[in-house]
Amino acid sequence: LKLLQDRILKEGKVFPGNILKVDSFLNHQLDPNFIKEIGAELARRFSDQKITKIVTIEASGIAVAIMTGLELNVPVIFAKKHKSANMGSGIFNTTVKSYTRNTEFVVSLSKEYLNADDKVLIIDDFLAVGQAALGLVDIVRQSGASLTGIGIVIEKGFMDGGKLLRQQGIRVESLSVIKSFQDNQVIFED
Amino acid sequence: LKLLQDRILKEGKVFPGNILKVDSFLNHQLDPNFIKEIGAELARRFSDQKITKIVTIEASGIAVAIMTGLELNVPVIFAKKHKSANMGSGIFNTTVKSYTRNTEFVVSLSKEYLNADDKVLIIDDFLAVGQAALGLVDIVRQSGASLTGIGIVIEKGFMDGGKLLRQQGIRVESLSVIKSFQDNQVIFED
Numbered sequence: 001l002k003l004l005q006d007r008i009l010k011e012g013k014v015f016p017g018n019i020l021k022v023d024s025f026l027n028h029q030l031d032p033n034f035i036k037e038i039g040a041e042l043a044r045r046f047s048d049q050k051i052t053k054i055v056t057i058e059a060s061g062i063a064v065a066i067m068t069g070l071e072l073n074v075p076v077i078f079a080k081k082h083k084s085a086n087m088g089s090g091i092f093n094t095t096v097k098s099y100t101r102n103t104e105f106v107v108s109l110s111k112e113y114l115n116a117d118d119k120v121l122i123i124d125d126f127l128a129v130g131q132a133a134l135g136l137v138d139i140v141r142q143s144g145a146s147l148t149g150i151g152i153v154i155e156k157g158f159m160d161g162g163k164l165l166r167q168q169g170i171r172v173e174s175l176s177v178i179k180s181f182q183d184n185q186v187i188f189e190d
Numbered sequence: 191l192k193l194l195q196d197r198i199l200k201e202g203k204v205f206p207g208n209i210l211k212v213d214s215f216l217n218h219q220l221d222p223n224f225i226k227e228i229g230a231e232l233a234r235r236f237s238d239q240k241i242t243k244i245v246t247i248e249a250s251g252i253a254v255a256i257m258t259g260l261e262l263n264v265p266v267i268f269a270k271k272h273k274s275a276n277m278g279s280g281i282f283n284t285t286v287k288s289y290t291r292n293t294e295f296v297v298s299l300s301k302e303y304l305n306a307d308d309k310v311l312i313i314d315d316f317l318a319v320g321q322a323a324l325g326l327v328d329i330v331r332q333s334g335a336s337l338t339g340i341g342i343v344i345e346k347g348f349m350d351g352g353k354l355l356r357q358q359g360i361r362v363e364s365l366s367v368i369k370s371f372q373d374n375q376v377i378f379e380d
Contacts (some may be wrong), residue, residue, distance in 0.1 A: 029267045029303045030252075032260035059248035059268065062220075063256050070222035077219045078249065113219045 001041055001175040005188055007034070008154065008176060014184040018156065026125055026153065027060045038175065039067025042151035045173045046072070046121050049148045053077060053114060055140060056123045057107060057132055064153055065123040072121075079109045079136060092142045096135040107135045109143075116144030127152040127174060130161025137170065149173060157189050191231055191365040195378055197224070198344065198366060204374040208346065216315055216343065217250050228365065229257025232341035235363045236262070236311050239338040243267060243308045245330060247297060247322055254343055255313040262311075269299045269326060282332045286325040297325045299333075306334035317342040317364060320351025327360065339363060347379050 013021045025031040042064070054076040056065035062078050069076040085093045085106045092109045114120070122136045133150055140147045149171035155162050157177040165172050177189040201214045215221040232254070244266040246255035252268050259266040275283045275296045282299045304310070312326045323340055330337045339361035345352050347367040355362050367379040 023300060024303070028270070028300055029265050030256055030259065031265055032256050033263065035256065036260060059252060059270075062249060062252045063266075066220055066222050066225065066253050066256065069220065070226060073223065075219050075221055076253075080218070080249075110213060110218055113214070 001038075003034075004038065004153070004176050008186055012186055014181050014186065018158075018181055020154070020156075020178070020181070020186065022154070026063075030063050035063050036067045036070075038064055038153055039069075040071045041175060042068045042121075042123060042173065043071035046149060046151065049119060049121070051119050051121045051148055053118045053145070054121050054123055055079065055109070055114070055136055057081070057136060060126075061124045064125055068121070068123050068151065075113070076123075077109060077113045079107045079139060082106045082108060092139045094135045094138040094142075096131050099129050099131070107132075107139065109139050111143070114140070114143040114145055118143070118145035119148050120145045121148050122150040123152075124150070125153045127155040127161045127165075127172070128159045130159075130164045133161060133165060137165070137168075151175075154178065191228075193224075194228065194343070194366050198376055202376055204371050204376065208348075208371055210344070210346075210368070210371070210376065212344070216253075220253050225253050226257045226260070228254055228343055229259075230261045231365060232258045232311075232313060232343075232363065233261035236339060236341065239309060239311070241309050241311045241338055243304060243335070244311050244313055245269065245299070245304070245326055246313045247271070247326060250316075251314045254315055258311070258313050258341065265303070266313075267299060267303045269297045269329060272296045272298060282329045284325045284328040284332075286321050289319050289321065297322075297329065299329050301333070304330070304333040304335055308333070308335035309338050310335045311338050312340040313342075314340070315343045317345040317351045317355075317362070318349045320349075320354050323351060323355060327355070327358075341365075344368065 011024045054069045057079045065076045152174040155174035155177045179187045179189045203211045244259045247269045255266045342364040345364035345367045369377045369379045
């Protein structure tokens, strides 16, 4: 998506360790109109599916997911992060590894809002090693719902997340795919 | 706001300790069109002000804040929660007590996105003891920006948060104010 690539090139900041910060419009400060366009494009790419629910993860997935949900006119559920498993029979839990912080956390979602009749679109801001996305896929599978695909704003194409998901036959649509970082500059795949 | 009160009465769940859960449309599952209406109403109430930035706190403030920002056509900054102060000179930090969890956490916001020229509207989903809102007020004051007011979706009118903020001369607009809980039912003011 051209307007996204332009904005990443203009405002993104590259840090050692292949870190890209887009805090000015996506991860700390949010540009509502821009994120609405991002959401509309993700919705467009999955408009051939009869999606009934969007699933994302707190916190920075929420803004993009609600704009996608606004366009598709479906509810959005944001999974919550916890230090330990949330007890009780009413909750789906899955464990996610954080490579950047070298820790594990638990992702949970209430069984009340997801069931076998749902057709789910997973939305997230970044896809890198794919642990968060794989966690959400696991929760969708636990619920018995159909997984329609995954919509991502920025994929780090040089990391394994996208490959791991696509190898499972999951449709992954990324609005921008980064090929590499060279001299603190972002190089996109076309 | 009538449509909000109706939805709270229909879907809200009251638990011991004056806990109200509205997980079906605001705090876990989100109804995008409904939250867009909420955001539009908050925007309308502050439309007489020349707001330049909206400030909220992760995670459940984000959805309402971005819809308010969409209507007012201004950027939204979501403050982040941490276990300890975020070092570095580029960040505003403030400490917030959590009464429900009996802990403290640090709220941070990058100095890059807030300055003395800004006119800020703080948005949050709930107002109870007011600690989160007071933390955001403290950050806005550190930045030198003008605080225009605070927009809240659900205020627990029987708790001190609203009083503490209004005593400081801060304009607080709450779309619904709960007077009490009686027999697990929500009673609104007027």
